[in-house]
């Protein structure tokens with residue numbers, strides 16, 4: 001057993017936020033170099049400083065961990081690699097030919113990225129709000145996203161539009177896009193993505209009204225199966241005033257559909 005230890009101080013100045021991944025360099029890695037099923041075990045004694053502090057920056061550790069980025073620690077990369085090798089063999093490929101040698105590892109990393117939001121809490125992006133005497137529509141339009149259809153594990157890509165009616169507090173505009181980005185990183189159906197985003201905005205901002213419209217193209221409908229390139233799926237979730245008041249609903253839909 002070869003033990004590699006980082007040079008991070010054993011007693012960090014602050015606890016590392018639970019929902020964040022710990023950068024690999026900050027783990028004490030215990031690697032059995034003789035065992036092909038190598039495991040990395042984490043040692044709780046070494047945690048980095050919280051994001052945003054000076055010691056979180058690349059000068060000391062060689063990288064910066066963005067606390068806004070979702071990360072799914074439970075993804076078993078080795079298991080995905082094995083499964084991809086099985087699939088390659090099953091379709092008649094030779095997983096040992098040169099071009100495919102690194103493919104299982106690439107696919108594993110790709111799934112880790114595409115499903116990074118599976119175990120995270122996207123609502124955290126809406127935790128910081130600003131008191132503001134503004135009670136009209138706030139709309140962020142054309143938030144591009146790429147998610148994965150849970151039926152075929154093929155991407156569906158498109159745009160989300162989020163509007164809300166504040167009740168004394170507004171949120172940073174980028175945070176609405178961050179919620180979409182994180183919720184998208186799960187296997188799902190478009191309806192659930194739409195509702196999840198609407199529920200989060202309504203709950204976390206105590207918004208008087210929320211409108212979420214999502215438009216996307218599903219690869220499972222364009223590149224396979226029924227093969228209808230150009231087909232577009234639209235979903236919407238209306239809450240509060242946008243659901244109950246036809247005038248508010250018409251106003252927000254007008255803004256969402258307005259030509260730029």
Ligand SMILES: Nc1nc2c(ncn2[C@@H]2O[C@H](COP(=O)(O)OP(=O)(O)OP(=O)(O)O)[C@@H](O)[C@H]2O)c(=O)[nH]1
Nearest residue numbers: 149150151152188189190191218220221224225226
């Ligand atoms: N409602 C909904 N359906 C979706 C979504 N993404 C994919 N689907 C559909 O999920 C369905 C799965 O249908 P199945 O009959 O079980 O699978 P299939 O035989 O591969 O279906 P086809 O795609 O028609 O070939 C398909 O109709 C897909 O178009 C989504 O986000 N929402």
Ligand SMILES: [Zn+2]
Nearest residue numbers: 149151152220
């Ligand atoms: Zn599909």
